[in-house]
Amino acid sequence: xxxxxxxxxxxxxxxxxxxxxxxxxxxxxxxxxxxxxxxxxxxxxxxxxxxxxxxxxxxxxxxxxxxxxxxxxxxxxxxxxxxxxxxxxxxxxxxxxxxxxxxxxxxxxxxxxxxxxxxxxxxxxxxxxxxxxxxxxxxxxxxxxxxxxxxxxxxxxxxxxxxxxxxxxxxxxxxxxxxxxxxxxxxxxxxxxxxxxxxxxxxxxxxxxxxxxxxxxxxxxxxxxxxxxxxxxxxxxxxxxxxxxxxxxxxxxxxxxxxxxxxxxxxxxxxxxxxxxxxx
Numbered sequence: 001x002x003x004x005x006x007x008x009x010x011x012x013x014x015x016x017x018x019x020x021x022x023x024x025x026x027x028x029x030x031x032x033x034x035x036x037x038x039x040x041x042x043x044x045x046x047x048x049x050x051x052x053x054x055x056x057x058x059x060x061x062x063x064x065x066x067x068x069x070x071x072x073x074x075x076x077x078x079x080x081x082x083x084x085x086x087x088x089x090x091x092x093x094x095x096x097x098x099x100x101x102x103x104x105x106x107x108x109x110x111x112x113x114x115x116x117x118x119x120x121x122x123x124x125x126x127x128x129x130x131x132x133x134x135x136x137x138x139x140x141x142x143x144x145x146x147x148x149x150x151x152x153x154x155x156x157x158x159x160x161x162x163x164x165x166x167x168x169x170x171x172x173x174x175x176x177x178x179x180x181x182x183x184x185x186x187x188x189x190x191x192x193x194x195x196x197x198x199x200x201x202x203x204x205x206x207x208x209x210x211x212x213x214x215x216x217x218x219x220x221x222x223x224x225x226x227x228x229x230x231x232x233x234x235x236x237x238x239x240x241x242x243x244x245x246x247x248x249x250x251x252x253x254x255x256x257x258x259x260x261x262x263x264x265x266x267x268x269x270x271x272x273x274x275x276x277x278x279x280x
Contacts, residue, residue: 015221022062029055030119037119045143045150048121049098055116056094064225065092068190071232073097074183077147078235079140079175081250082185083258084153085161086207086270088220089187092228093151100143102136102152102171110213125170127156133170140174150174154247158208158270161189163260165269167251172243179238184250186257191227208270231257 030037033051036044060067065088073096074080082093087110090101101117105126108114117124123139126132143150154167175182189197189205203209205226207216220226233253240246255262 011222012218015218018062018064018221019217022059025058025062026055026116029058030116037121041121041139042142042146044121045100045123045148046146049100049148052094052100052120053096053098055120056091059091060095063088063091063221064223065095066225066227067092067095068227068229069096069232070230071234074149074232075181075235076149077144077178078149078181078183079144079171080149080151080183080185080232081154081167081171081254082151082187083161083164083254084155084158085187085189086158086205087213087217088189088205088207088226088228089153092187093185093230096230097149099149099151102140102150104156105132123150127168127170137170137174137177140171141177144174144178144180154250158206159266160202160208160268161206161266162268163264163266164251164255164258165266167247167254169243169247172240172246172250175238176240176243176246179240181235181237182240182246182250183235184233184253184257186231186233186254188229188231188258189226190229193224208268210270233257 029051033048036047036051039047080099082089094101100121100123102123102125103117105124107117108124123136123143125136140150152171154171155165156168159165189202191197192201192204197205204220204223207213236249252262255264
């Protein structure tokens, strides 16, 4: 069973208490922002952004996530692009400023996160369907035009953080069309329960090995705290030349912020691992 974890009874109780608090608190945040949720699009994206930030801060507290930030927060109406290691990225980066997220369409099926994402005006991208992909780009463009800051993970899936996958270019078209600033961001997981993260503990924070979602969530919630470092780069202001050049620039900047040589690819990739184990 997903709840049969190799953790002590005390840690298991900590996890269940935290996740129960997160679940209840999440729907209270949704309830407090009901007027925003009922606002017609495209203004809904702008109206719901502060509540998504509030929800992410709640999630960070409940999961014991402590964020260290370097760099200036992005100006409103920016496209923020970052590397991706799992759902902790969402509460870590989203806790810093009002925002909305771009997510893979299959996130709708995640327990708790999926239902909340749908209620919070998340823009779902289906890269397996060309028409749906075009619709997603159009939605990001409209969100940027009304001043919502949009967070995207252009690698397209989670990794172990040892490198970067080539950035997909679709979401950058929205920034070109909206003439919106683009801000690179690098997310690094530094410590778990006061000890530096290493190859043996990296998968306890990042979700990239195909482990069942709830099992991973409870295992992480049983730990005391996670230290996260987020480095925000300087915005690239419009006008932008084209999406491919913009994506290449952003990928290079995230490599630089991570302190990795350009072209370094990750050893483990989430979607591949998930398909191997049938967990997604």
